[in-house]
Amino acid sequence: MPTITKSNITYDKRNLNNKILLELYYNMLKPRMIEEKMLILLRQGKVSKWFSGIGQEAIAVGVAMALEPNEYILPMHRNLGVFTTRGIPLHRLFCQWKGKASGFTKGRDRSFHFGTQEYNLVGMISHLGPQLGVADGIALANLLKNNGQVTAVFTGEGGTSEGDFHEALNVASVWQLPVIFCIENNGYGLSTPTNEQYHCRNLADRGKGYGIESFILDGNNIIETYTKVQKLAESIRKRPRPILIEFKTFRRRGHEEASGTKYVPKQLIEEWEAKDPIENFRSYLYTNKILSPSIDEAYIAEIKAEIDSALESANAEPNIIPNETTELSDVYKSFDYKEISPNDKVEDLRFVDAISQGLKQSMEKHSDLVIMGQDIAEYGGVFKITEGFVKAFGKNRVRNTPICESAIVEAAMGLSISGIKSVVEMQFADFVTSGFNPVVNYLAKSHYRWQQQADVVLRMPCGGGVAAGPFHSQTNEAWFTKTPGLKVVYPAFPYDAKGLLATAINDPNPVLFFEHKALYRSIRQDVPTDYFTIPFGKAAVLNEGDSVTIITYGAGVHWAINTLKKNVDISADLLDLRTLQPLDKETIINSVKKTGRAIILQEDSLFGGIASDLSALLMEECFEFLDAPVKRVASMETPIPFIGQLEDQYLAKGKFENALRDLLAY
Known part of the structure; x- marks a missing residue:
């Protein structure tokens, strides 16, 4: 049994019963013991990399326990406690870290770069910021479904310097999305201290600029974290809105183990070791006779046995045997194309009108399809393709967006995770550069990585011949034909534009749909009046x-x-x-x-x-x-x-x- 000293953290039990208190303790103890085992395996060369969350368990566990199991959480590297609290079998976690088939990415991605619909978790990508906008999209889906659910998303203090953070907070505020933004302020972004990361006193202060309620919590106090997040989540379910929480904590080990901690003053580490969330809570539970040595020892023995058993089974699982067919077939989600032939009734349409008509008929066919873009609602878009759509479908489905391409592409990904199709209009194809990262690193790779479809169409008005200059005239399809996981469509006629757009929206994979601006009002053709499709990959x-x-x-x-x-x-x-x-x-x-x-x-x-x-x-x-x-x-x-x-x-x-x-x- 560990040595018990007086707690350095003040706990307020409030109305929590002993069962909940013991559950909080057990759920923190489990990821700590797993981490301690992983550090041993790392030194033995049996796992390739490890990002330690030792000392930050109270945040992950507190948030995970405060939310309902069917509510999405988007965690990061140091949130092992989210995964274990959600009940993911350790066998699968160990297989993920060892690159075995029973993991979540079939050996294609490592550590916590995965998601799982089974446990309503959406893992990070290394670019950090995009998951904040993805959380917006999931929260938007909750709002549209009116299901009373909240979404929680994590980032570190370093990640708050990325533009995605600001875009995501702004979108969440403008749309009043039910999302909790959790900042783990743990002192360092790799080796860069907070005084070189931001110049405000507290990161929570940034919420004020977006009209968002914000709070600062002791990230090492499990009771404060759990009760406050639980209370806020209950409030958001009743009155949807975003909330920003800054958790004050510390990263006691390296960014990843190879980095070490030589750049951290020894005294600082010692101060935070004295605030260890598990040791202090254990002391509190012993002092108040809630936890006994026998219960504690039973917990430790139970978790150790589970770890040993899961490791044994993960080690016994055979290594993945490369199969080229399997790899290629998983880049895209399978799409059962259905030919829908047009009727005999046609009308003479301009290219722009064919796209508008096709988009409208897809909105009618898919009753939850959402269109997002700058000025697309009442104004009808700069090319008037969505003119009249607000009257026909309402502002919930035809959404004006702030000027923030990155966050909107990410929000579209979040909608897809929640089972909702979306079409995003880039006002000009040139502007996709402001959202390039989530297109090529999130939409394109999600299905290959963890079998999550990105059911998103990006409409791309493009091309020269209209005297629009360097920032409104590019035809930049080659940026995307290079990227596995994306589909690229580029019609030349009204008939093709309408039929291919219908197919693009039906396809569960990310599609970039290029529309040449010079053709919008110069090319006419007889086009069937009703809904029809044209297959991809047919010249x-x-x-x-x-x-x-x-x-x-x-x-x-x-x-x-x-x-x-x-x-x-x-x-x-x-x-x-x-x-x-x-x-x-x-x-x-x-x-x-x-x-x-x-x-x-x-x-x-x-x-x-x-x-x-x-x-x-x-x-x-x-x-x-x-x-x-x-x-x-x-x-x-x-x-x-x-x-x-x-x-x-x-x-x-x-x-x-x-x-x-x-x-x-x-």
């Missing part, structure tokens, strides 16, 4: 010939059509890719094998664009069929300029005809 053959294959998409399709109209002597296959990921490789390869020549036209600048990958594909698959080198035509290697004569010079449009003629003459 459209717009023209058939035998001399050359023209491969393009978006505005490039219309440039190619106009060129062929001016050059009726050219016999060409014209392929409109329509989707860039997945890509219709079969149609491309078969066409080039037939014609013996290939020219790829893209609006994006040349280097690193999709034309380069297509060229490499054709050289690998069609080399013996080629009568000339594969030709790429793209825009200049500069940012896109504003003034018309410079934009005309920049765009690939003016270079295509000569390049095509040169290829045919080779």
